[in-house]
Amino acid sequence: MTAVLQAQAATDTGTTTPTLLVEGLRVAIDGREILHGIDLAVSKGEVHAILGPNGSGKTTLAYALMGHPRYDITAGSVDFKGQDLLSMAVDERSKAGLFLAFQYPTAIPGVQMGNFLRLAVKSRFGDEAVKGFRKNLAERLQALKMDSSYMARYLNEGFSGGEKKKAEILQMALLKPEIAIMDETDSGLDVDAFRVVADGVNAMRGPDLGIVVITHYNRMLEFIKPTHVHVLIGGKIVKRGGAELAQDVDRHGYQPIIEELRARGEQIELPEEAGATYGGREESDERRDPFRSHGRTSI
Amino acid sequence: MATTIDINNLPAINVDPERERMLREAELSLPLEYQAGWHDDIKPVFTTGKGLSREVVTIISKMKGEPAWMLERRLKSFDHFLDRPMPAWGADLSQIDFEDIHYYLKPTEKQGKTWEDVPEEIKNTFDKLGIPEAERKFLAGVSAQYESEVVYHSMNEDLAKQGVIFTDMDSGLREHPEIVKRYFGTVIPYKDNKFAALNTAVWSGGSFVYVPKGVHVQIPLQAYFRINAKNSGQFERTLIIAEEGSYVHYIEGCTAPVWSTDSLHSAVVELIAMKGATIRYTTIQNWSNNVYNIVTKRAVAYEDATVAWIDGNLGSKVTMKYPAVYLMGPRAKAEIVSAAFANSGQVQDAGGKVWHCAPDTTSTITSKSVTKGTGRAEFRGWLKIYKGCTGSVSAMKCDAMLLDKQCYSGTTPVIEVDEEKVALGHEATVSKVGEEELFYLMSRGLSEQDSMTQIVNGFIEPFTKELPMEYAVELGRLIHLQMDAAVG
Secondary structure (H helix, E strand, O other): OOHHHHHHHHHOOOOOOOOEEEEEEEEEEOOEEEEEEEEEEEOOOOEEEEEOOOOOOHHHHHHHHHOOOOEEEEEEEEEEOOEEHHHOOHHHHHHHOEEEEOOOOOOOOOOEHHHHHHHHHHHHHOHHHHOOHHHHHHHHHHHOOOOHHHHHOEOOOOOOHHHHHHHHHHHHHHHOOOEEEEEOOOOOOOHHHHHHHHHHHHHHOEOOEEEEEEEOOOHHHHHOOOOEEEEEEOOEEEEEEOHHHHHHHHHHEOHHHHHHHHHOOOOOOOOHHHHHHHEOOOOOOHHHOOHHHHOHHHO | OOOOOOHHHOOOOOOOHHHHHHHHHHHHOOOHHHHOOOOOOOOOOOEOOEOOOHHHHHHHHHHOOOOHHHHHHHHHHHHHHHHOOOOOOOOOOOOOOHHHOEOOEOHHHHHHOOHHHOOHHHHHHHHHHOOOHHHHHHHOOOOOOOOOHHHHHHHHHHHHHOOOEEEEHHHHHHHOHHHHHHHOOOOOOOOOOHHHHHHHHHOOOOEEEEEOOOOEOOOOEEHHHOOOOOOOOOOOEEEEEEOOOOEEEEEEEOOOOEOOOOOEEOOEEEEEEOOOOEEEEEEEEEEOOOOEEEEEEEEEEOOOOEEEEEEEEEEOOEEEEOOEEEEOOOOOEEEEEEEEEEOOOOEEEEEEEEEEOOOOOEEEEEEEEEEOOOOEEEEEEEEEEOOOOOOEEEEEEEEEEEOOOOOEEEEEEEEEEOOOOEEEEEEEEEEEOOHHHHHHHHOOOOOHHHHHHHHHHHHOHHHHOOOOHHHHHHHHHHHHHHOOOOOO
């Protein structure tokens, strides 16, 4: 275990072996390395936030862990519940208890939501699980304020931003993962949908679930309080801390962190197009965050 | 032609002993080489042997005790078949050996085959589809009997009470010669194409359906249930007449693979929908992959009539099939929905044709094709709107899905419009099964095969939803089987 992880483990209470242990993970797309050695340890009961500007590699991390074929693992290891995650097929990872809530869920025309969910539950838990499926589904739908007519619709096709995210949370609730990665689940949501989604996640929070929240806004973290916060910039985790780090980033942006790193003489790769997003709340362009017009206090 | 026929006033013609005697005589008067087909047991077997000649055509007609006009029609068709060149377009048909095909087998011949003769892969597919033992034997051509025969008979009694005729084409000609003579070959004349000529020369079996004025046939008529009715020929001929204001849904085929030792299946299907009538014709065919499946299907729809062709094609070596509708009266409607699945080594050349010959007519042609491995799918659509057919509306849409790098999909739409006051739409899409879709479904725990099945079934859903439930379910299972090989 690396020094960082040992330090992290020392601050953790109770658990000794993390459920998900990522060490020295390097990931490339089309021959270009995006992640330059990621270390991360997540145990059940914890909520880890990964913050970072656009283009820093957050989604790459999520996709690489879930096993997207276009993401090449060039170095490092990932241990999930004592198994070598990187040697497992995508469906095996899911069945073992890993879940990814997509930022942009893929639409599958002609596949009815209800049939798909039944098949997914059956794949994860076996034929027996299908027995109580209908009742379980009805409860989950109600909690997420989703009408049962969703079940006849085609998977993510023509769904609004809010409907897509709710559908992701619904799948997460039905598949009962042990580790859930939530990629920008707060993006594209209006105020009401945001609250329903956040409540949905909080309802699942507990000793049986570890959550990795990927976001570049702090607002999700005001509802889902993280136990650990990691700042990912230029394909590296450059700073770690508790919930207070997220507040720091929200207030001052990434610029102070970048300057601090540069002062230490570290090389930081910054995506060109993302220049405007390093500012904190005070400095940022308000139009970037649709929530500003609603007023932060309303959510 | 549009005159209605009062079925109740037609002279009843029953099978009579005299006819049986004549048949026997006809058989005995045949040249010896043909008689050699007889087996001296309880179930006589007869075949004209391989190859085709005027003599063979004559024998077929005499064996059936047909009226002179039919023999004459067969012979004319045969001459035209010889004169007519092979189609210069479409799939490669050069491998068809017309001399290597049995053109007529008495149905009991099928019992000469045994279960052991059926290829392993076909048996395995039956296993995976969960087809009952009795049905398997029928589907493999081993048995001509099927336990649902009882179901069929009781159903037939109900139909008869309503004046509906539902029988095989041979019996139709024998028992209702006037109706058959009036309509046979009027929608698809033997000169239409080489294979229509061949079918007209040697046809055997197929269905004859007559629905009287105003009768709504509640249950779909399923060729599947009328198994012992000489239906499953290589050159079947089907004729459906729906009188004014009537409704009928006819279903042929099934999703289980139909194994055939003869490599050519060439059917002709003619539908006639009178004023205000509706005919739905649903086909699902899954021929074994040695078969050339070349079928001519055409309908006429008169004033306010509707014809729907629901046509699904899996299997076969080559399929060429373009269900067509002539819209002959105002407000007539045509709906053609087809789905084709071409796996490695298979060619699915399919589509639809509609001719708008009256004002305010409507047509939709929807085609879905899926190709895998080295499979090829070609869509051909032909839409014609004649001058004066104002207010006509037509939409043609074809979607292709490619599952592998080496498969092929093409689209050849032809649209001819001679009238300005019409509304037309044409749309074609090609999609690959993306790794994003696959990744998404697999990230929910679905295996690669299940994920592919979901994506492909979702793609052809506009077709599947037109099918009766049990067929839709079977088709889903069959697609799942086709997805077992890894995706490249």
